[in-house]
Amino acid sequence: MGNPTKDTALDVGRIRADFPILSREIRGKPLTFLDSAASSQKPLPVLEAMDRVYRWCYANVHRGIYCLSEEATCCYEDARDKVAAFINAGAREEIVFTRNTTESINLVAHTWGRANVKLGDRILVTELEHHSNIVPWQLLAEEKGAELVVLPVTDDGLLQLDRLDDLLDERVKLAAFTAMSNVTGTITPVRDVVRRAQDVGAVTLVDGAQSVPHLPMDVQELGCDFLAFSGHKMCGPTGIGVLYGRRDLLEEMPPFLGGGNMIRRVGWDRSSWNDLPWKFEAGTPAIVEGAGLGAAVDYLSGITMEAIAAHDRELVAYAMDRLSALPGLRIVGPPVDQRGGVIAFTFRDIHPHDLSYFLDQEGIAVRAGHHCAQPLHERLGLTATVRASFYLYNTPQDVDRLIEALEKAAQAFGEL
Amino acid sequence: MNGGLYREYILDHYAHPRNWGRLVEPDIVGDADNPSCGDQVRIEIGLDAARRVGQVAFEGEGCMISMAAASILTEHVKGKSLEELAALTEEDMLALMDAPVGLTRRRCALLSLQVLQSGIGAYLEEK
Numbered sequence: 164m165g166n167p168t169k170d171t172a173l174d175v176g177r178i179r180a181d182f183p184i185l186s187r188e189i190r191g192k193p194l195t196f197l198d199s200a201a202s203s204q205k206p207l208p209v210l211e212a213m214d215r216v217y218r219w220c221y222a223n224v225h226r227g228i229y230c231l232s233e234e235a236t237c238c239y240e241d242a243r244d245k246v247a248a249f250i251n252a253g254a255r256e257e258i259v260f261t262r263n264t265t266e267s268i269n270l271v272a273h274t275w276g277r278a279n280v281k282l283g284d285r286i287l288v289t290e291l292e293h294h295s296n297i298v299p300w301q302l303l304a305e306e307k308g309a310e311l312v313v314l315p316v317t318d319d320g321l322l323q324l325d326r327l328d329d330l331l332d333e334r335v336k337l338a339a340f341t342a343m344s345n346v347t348g349t350i351t352p353v354r355d356v357v358r359r360a361q362d363v364g365a366v367t368l369v370d371g372a373q374s375v376p377h378l379p380m381d382v383q384e385l386g387c388d389f390l391a392f393s394g395h396k397m398c399g400p401t402g403i404g405v406l407y408g409r410r411d412l413l414e415e416m417p418p419f420l421g422g423g424n425m426i427r428r429v430g431w432d433r434s435s436w437n438d439l440p441w442k443f444e445a446g447t448p449a450i451v452e453g454a455g456l457g458a459a460v461d462y463l464s465g466i467t468m469e470a471i472a473a474h475d476r477e478l479v480a481y482a483m484d485r486l487s488a489l490p491g492l493r494i495v496g497p498p499v500d501q502r503g504g505v506i507a508f509t510f511r512d513i514h515p516h517d518l519s520y521f522l523d524q525e526g527i528a529v530r531a532g533h534h535c536a537q538p539l540h541e542r543l544g545l546t547a548t549v550r551a552s553f554y555l556y557n558t559p560q561d562v563d564r565l566i567e568a569l570e571k572a573a574q575a576f577g578e579l
Numbered sequence: 580m581n582g583g584l585y586r587e588y589i590l591d592h593y594a595h596p597r598n599w600g601r602l603v604e605p606d607i608v609g610d611a612d613n614p615s616c617g618d619q620v621r622i623e624i625g626l627d628a629a630r631r632v633g634q635v636a637f638e639g640e641g642c643m644i645s646m647a648a649a650s651i652l653t654e655h656v657k658g659k660s661l662e663e664l665a666a667l668t669e670e671d672m673l674a675l676m677d678a679p680v681g682l683t684r685r686r687c688a689l690l691s692l693q694v695l696q697s698g699i700g701a702y703l704e705e706k
Contacts, residue, residue: 514642516616516687520584532616546617546640575585 173466173474179556181206181462192526195564200345200373200505200552201530202395205459209398212238212458216451224450225424225441239450242457243440249460250390251381252407256439259406259413260448264372265295267391267406268339270443271368272299274416275389276337279366282308285334287360289314289322290542291344291351294535296370300339314340316542320347320496327359335365342374346536346550347496348479348505350378357386366412372396376554377475377503379468382407394452399459403452406443413439420445471555475504478553482506482562489569495548504553507534510569513576515547521575522549525568583679585643592647597654600636609698613690618645620694622653632656632664637691644676644684649691651675656695665699667692 179185182204187194196204220234227233240255247255261267276299280286286300290313297311304311312330315323322340331338338360342353353374357367368389374380375390376397382390390407394400408416418425418436422445427435436442463471480499483506486492491511496502510518515531522529530550533540540546551565605623612619618641627633635653639646655675656664672692673680680688 514616514618516618516642516644516684517585520684537614540617 173470173555175474175556175558178206178466179558181208182556183207183210185556189526189528190524193564195525195527195561197551197553197557197561197565198528198530199376199396199554199557200534200550202401203376203398203554204556205400205455206398206462208462209400209455209458213400213451213455216454221451223447235450238454238457239448242453242460245457245460245464246405249464250375250407251383253383254410257407257410257413259408259440259443260453261391261404261406261443262402262449263393263395263404264370264391265404267389267404268295268368268370269299270406270419271389271391271408272303274419274443275366275412276300276303277306278415278417280304280307280309280336283334284309284336285312285332286310287312287314287330287335287338287340287365289340289351290316290539291320291322291341291347291349292339292536292539293341293345293370293372294537295372296339296341296368297538300337309336310334313538316347316349316539318543319498320344320349320539320543321501322349322351322356324352324355327356331359331363331365333363335360335363337368338365339368339370341370341372342380343371343377343503343505344496344536344539345373345505346507346534346539346548348502348507349497350374350501350503353385353387361386373503373505376463377468378472388412394456394459397459398462399456400449400452403449403456405456410439413443418445419443422446424448466555472503474555475553478557478559478562479504479506481559482551482553482565485562485566486569489566489573491573492569495543495545504557505550506552507548507550509545509548511573511576513572515549517576518549518569518572521572522565522568525564525571527565527568529565584681584684586678589643589647589676589678592650593643596637596646596650598636598650599638601638602634602636605634605636607698607702609694609696609701611690611694611697613641613645613686615686616642618642618687618690620645620649620691622649622691622694622698624656624695624698626661629660631658631660639691641690642687644680644687645690648672648676648688649694652691652695661699661703665696665703667696 222231224236371392375392394403425445495507519531607624610621620639625634
C-alpha cells in the first residue's frame with residue numbers, strides 16, 4: 164500500500180499524539196474518526212489553554228479593575244488578534260465573536276439585512292448551501308417581501324457560473340454562498356463570485372464553516388464583505404464562532420443583541436453603542452472558549468493551512484481512488500481537484516443509517532443523513548448519503564479501514 | 580451480520596415485510612416521514628364490524644430498522660381495538676422490536692408507531 168501523505172510536510176504521527184481522543188478504542192476497535200466536517204477533535208494545546216484559564220486566571224472580562232480580570236481579558240482579546248491575523252483581516256475591530264457560523268450569519272441577517280433589504284430586492288444563494296445559509300435569508304425575505312434567488316449546481320455539484328450573470332442585477336442586495344460544500348466538498352471560486360456580485364452593488368457573505376478550518380483564507384485577497392465560521396470545526400471548542408465584517412459595514416449596522424458590554428451609555432430615552440467589535444457582543448462572552456480558539460489558531464498556523472490543505476487533498480485523492488473501485492459505490496460531487504476533505508457517497512442500496520450503524524460497529528465514525536443540506540440532496544436526486552470527512556489527523560490507514568469495513572458491509576447486507 | 584440490532588428476527592421482517600401494500604378502502608390512513616433521514620411510512624387499516632383492526636397494510640421507504648418496525652407493528656395490530664392501539668407506548672414498540680435499539684436508532688424504530696397513532700387520531704377526530 165502506498166503512502167500518499169509521505170511527500171507533505173505533515174508529521175501525522177506527531178499530530179495524532181496531540182489528540183488524546185484518537186487513542187480511544189470503540190467497541191474494541193481503534194477509533195477511526197471520519198466526521199470532522201461536523202466537528203473536529205481537539206488537540207492538547209487547546210485543552211490546556213482552556214484548562215489554564217479556569218485554573219489560573221479566570222474572571223469576567225472587560226471593566227474588572229483587578230489582576231484576574233485583566234489577565235482573562237488579555238486571553239480573550241488576544242484570541243481576536245490571532246483570528247484577525249489568521250484570515251488576514253485589516254483590523255481586529257472587524258472580528259466579532261459569536262457562538263458559531265449559524266449565529267454569525269443570523270447576525271448579518273438581523274442587522275445589516277433588516278436595515279438594507281427592502282421590498283422587491285433579491286438575495287442570492289446557491290444550491291450548495293447548508294440550511295444555516297438558507298433559512299436566515301428565507302426569514303428575512305419573507306419579512307421584507309424580498310426574493311430568494313438560487314444559483315444552480317451541475318450534476319457534479321459545481322456552481323453553474325455561466326448562469327451567475329443572468330441572476331445578478333441591481334436588485335440583488337446580497338450574495339451569500341459557501342466557500343466549500345459540507346456535502347460535495349466543492350470548493351467554490353470565492354474571489355470570482357465576490358467580484359461579480361460586487362459589480363452589481365451586492366454585499367457578499369461567505370460561509371466559511373468548512374473552508375476556514377481546511378484552506379488558507381485571506382479576506383483581503385478574497386474581497387468578501389462578511390465571512391462566517393465556527394471554532395469547533397477548526398480544532399477549537401464549541402460555543403465560539405466568528406463573524407468577520409468589513410469595518411465600514413459593521414460601523415453602519417444596528418446592534419444585534421442588546422445588553423451589557425455592547426453599550427457606551429444607557430439612558431431611559433436612548434442608549435448609544437460601544438465601539439467595534441463589542442457593539443455586537445452583548446453579555447458575558449465565551450471567555451474560555453475564546454482562549455481555546457486562540458490556541459487552535461496557533462496550532463493550525465504552526466502546521467500551516469497550506470500543509471493542511473495539501474494533506475486533505477492527498478487523502479481525498481487516495482480515498483476517492485479506493486472508494487470508486489468498490490462496485491455499487493456512488494460518490495457525490497466533483498473530481499478531486501475541485502473538492503476539499505469531504506466525500507459523501509451511497510453504497511449499493513444500503514440505507515445510509517444502516518451503513519453508518521454497521522461502520523460504527525467497526526469503530527468508524529461517519530455521518531449519515533442529509534447533512535443539513537436537504538435542497539442539495541433533492542437536486543442530486545438523493546434522500547440521504549453517508550459522509551466521510553478528513554482532517555489533519557487522518558491517515559491513509561483510516562481510509563483503508565473504511566474500505567475494509569465497506570467490503571464487509573457489502574457481504575453482510577448482500578445476503579439479504 | 581454484526582451487532583445485536585440486526586438480528587435474524589429484524590432482518591427477516593426487513594427482507595420479507597408482512598402486510599406490504601395498500602387496502603382498497605381503508606378506514607384509517609397514517610402517513611409521515613422522518614425528516615432527518617427521509618424515511619417514510621404509510622399504514623392503512625380496515626376496521627371490522629366490532630371496530631377492531633380487520634385488515635392492515637403498509638408501504639414505505641427507509642432503513643432496515645424503520646421498515647422492520649413497520650412490518651412488526653402491522654403484525655401486532657391485527658384484531659386490536661383502536662383504544663388498545665392508541666394506548667401503545669414507545670416502550671411497548673421498542674419491546675416489540677426485541678432488539679437493542681440504542682439512542683441513535685430510536686427514531687427509526689418509532690416512526691411507524693407515530694404514523695399509526697396519528698392516523699388513528701385523525702380518524703377519531705373526524706368521527
